[in-house]
Amino acid sequence: MTIPEMLGTLMAATFTLMVYSFFYKENKAYRLAEHIFIGLAVAHGAVTSSKYIWDTALTPLLTKGETYWILPMLVGLLFLFFFVKKYFWIYRIPISTVVGTGIGLGMAGLMRTQFVDQIKATIGLANPKAAWYSADYLINMVIVAIMVIGTLAFFIFTIEQKGALKYAAHVGRWTMMIAFGAAFGFTVMARMSLLIGRMQFLLDYPTGVAWYTVPIAILILAAVVLMQRSKGAKKA
Amino acid sequence: MSLFERLEKVDVRAIYLLLFLVISLPLIKPIGMPITTSQMTIAYYDVVEKLKAGDYVVVSSDFSPASMAEQYPATKGTLAHLVAKGAKIVGLGFWADSVPLLENAMKATFGSTKDNPKYGTDFVLLGWVPNGEVGMAALGKDVQTTCPKDYYGTAIGAIPMMKDIKSARDFKLLITIASGTPGVPEWLRQWQAAYGTTTITAVTAVSAPATRIYFPAQVGGVIEGLAGAAEYEVLLTRYGYKGTLVPPMDAQSLSHLLVIAFIVLGNIAFAVRKYGKGK
Numbered sequence: 254m255t256i257p258e259m260l261g262t263l264m265a266a267t268f269t270l271m272v273y274s275f276f277y278k279e280n281k282a283y284r285l286a287e288h289i290f291i292g293l294a295v296a297h298g299a300v301t302s303s304k305y306i307w308d309t310a311l312t313p314l315l316t317k318g319e320t321y322w323i324l325p326m327l328v329g330l331l332f333l334f335f336f337v338k339k340y341f342w343i344y345r346i347p348i349s350t351v352v353g354t355g356i357g358l359g360m361a362g363l364m365r366t367q368f369v370d371q372i373k374a375t376i377g378l379a380n381p382k383a384a385w386y387s388a389d390y391l392i393n394m395v396i397v398a399i400m401v402i403g404t405l406a407f408f409i410f411t412i413e414q415k416g417a418l419k420y421a422a423h424v425g426r427w428t429m430m431i432a433f434g435a436a437f438g439f440t441v442m443a444r445m446s447l448l449i450g451r452m453q454f455l456l457d458y459p460t461g462v463a464w465y466t467v468p469i470a471i472l473i474l475a476a477v478v479l480m481q482r483s484k485g486a487k488k489a
Numbered sequence: 490m491s492l493f494e495r496l497e498k499v500d501v502r503a504i505y506l507l508l509f510l511v512i513s514l515p516l517i518k519p520i521g522m523p524i525t526t527s528q529m530t531i532a533y534y535d536v537v538e539k540l541k542a543g544d545y546v547v548v549s550s551d552f553s554p555a556s557m558a559e560q561y562p563a564t565k566g567t568l569a570h571l572v573a574k575g576a577k578i579v580g581l582g583f584w585a586d587s588v589p590l591l592e593n594a595m596k597a598t599f600g601s602t603k604d605n606p607k608y609g610t611d612f613v614l615l616g617w618v619p620n621g622e623v624g625m626a627a628l629g630k631d632v633q634t635t636c637p638k639d640y641y642g643t644a645i646g647a648i649p650m651m652k653d654i655k656s657a658r659d660f661k662l663l664i665t666i667a668s669g670t671p672g673v674p675e676w677l678r679q680w681q682a683a684y685g686t687t688t689i690t691a692v693t694a695v696s697a698p699a700t701r702i703y704f705p706a707q708v709g710g711v712i713e714g715l716a717g718a719a720e721y722e723v724l725l726t727r728y729g730y731k732g733t734l735v736p737p738m739d740a741q742s743l744s745h746l747l748v749i750a751f752i753v754l755g756n757i758a759f760a761v762r763k764y765g766k767g768k
Binding site for chain 2: 359
């Protein structure tokens, strides 16, 4: 392991422990790590964005004379009017361009991928490898049909929900509850994975950095707690 | 104060400590609990299996370092699988801070990146493509203009494997390692729907429920979080791939058992408090 790698690993371990110190309680070490992270993310974003503009627009403009890049760059510069109160309205020009382009492009594909294709897929769903007469195929198809119809019924608000519609809406509500439960379970799994990832880094990579950083962190934490208690005792 | 009342008022830090222990112990001394493969992970594997040598594949790294624990093993496994199949890998990312992670995964797979003799002929890293969905649309329409240079500043025209690549139609497969927006829906709208590009994805567990709806009609295969990546590693063992996710899956399973135990205990305590008073 080279010295830069060692320093990088130690730094990563220190920052991980600084963030996890929040589990004890809110503290300055956690705040410092949080602010440094935000600063680094913003700086990284700014540098990569600038590099992209340089490669894609400025270089062709300056070296190949592709003058048409001037227009999008000028429109992009209008974003800076966000900081000028008097001419703030100019800032709306690039914003509307970005929003308009995004919505236009999104809508075109959305109708197909999230509406038509979803309906088609729902009608022909279940296990694609199973024969149409197999039990799991039939069971899945029936479950999907009942739950989809029930959920759609739940969102019918133009007619008073009574009779058959009321019962269908109940099915929809239960369907959504099951979906929310599943989503919550997945969220728990994801959060555990993140903790496991960090713990694995501390314990395994590359030489078990936790074995010397964690005791030091515990000592620092204990010292901080003792100092705070002694301060509290003096005040009292 | 009864036991259940104490349980309801337990210091949350005691729970954190228990969780740390339950996660750390299997990582230090793995149990080796069995890992079964899901239909979606098998489908992901099968789609890559069907590739022929020389097929072009886009591997888009669309996640942040925050979800590295889940997505990095899937990225490494995917790259190893693509190499085993002889596919030509075009790496890029729509999340600026994900590209260094993809570069790391490429280094782990190939040994090095820009200095590697295979760089530019078997794999390339185009770097970050901005503007989310609009960027995906632009990339699909014209790869050369959208990415005029690779991650290291080499003109795309000077990269041998990219000379004949013009649009999304030149790619056999799109793999997005995604954890949010832009991610799977955007790729489907701009590539799968527009060009019919076969799409598979590795998503974080949080995104999994929202991604399942696209399987199998629109997304050919899905790796769901750390568990999916572990399943994929099991499938890749036939290529001699050595995974790292058996101990983490032990930790995952035990931590889930702990959460279940807390939920059950919490509910019992709540029920005793609520219904016990009436007696």
